[in-house]
Amino acid sequence: MTLEQANQIIGAAILKGGELGLRPLSVAVLDAGGHLLAFQRQDGASTLRPQLAIGKASGALGLGISSRGIAEMAAERPGFVGSLGAIAPHGMVPAAGGLIIVDGEQRPIGAVGVTGDSSDNDEACAAAAISAVGLMAQRA
DSSP states (O other), X not given: OOHHHHHHHHHXXXXXXXXXXXXXXXXXEEETTSOEEEEEEOTTOOTTHHHHHHHHHHHHHHHTSOHHHHHHHHHHOHHHHHHHTTTOTTOOOOSSOEEEEEOTTSOEEEEEEEXXXXXXXXXXXXXXXXXXXXXXXXXX
16 A cells, blocks of 8 residues: 555545535545554544544454444444454544455455544445545455
């Protein structure tokens, strides 16, 4: 995952949010090691959005499933998921909007976290952005 790709993903996610008429988005892109590559917060986005976007992406990478999958896991095993926040270096947000980006062999090369609107809309923007730049999101 390059900085150029990360910035393209952010631009595509924000563009999709505009097309859908969503509230101001914040988008974080992490590399495969969980390090922040790029982040942008649209004008008017609330102050916790950077941490939320990073937490969605970081949690997905940390557990190897989308942040939607983490939310589903939290419903089944709330104690387990609740305990992860303390050990996850960038937090963990169990809500849709965080997707793992993979290469042709389904190996993680990074993750994107989007926040600002409903979780479903956040995830739709993340998925559209990954696709728009010619990359792939991890299959369920």
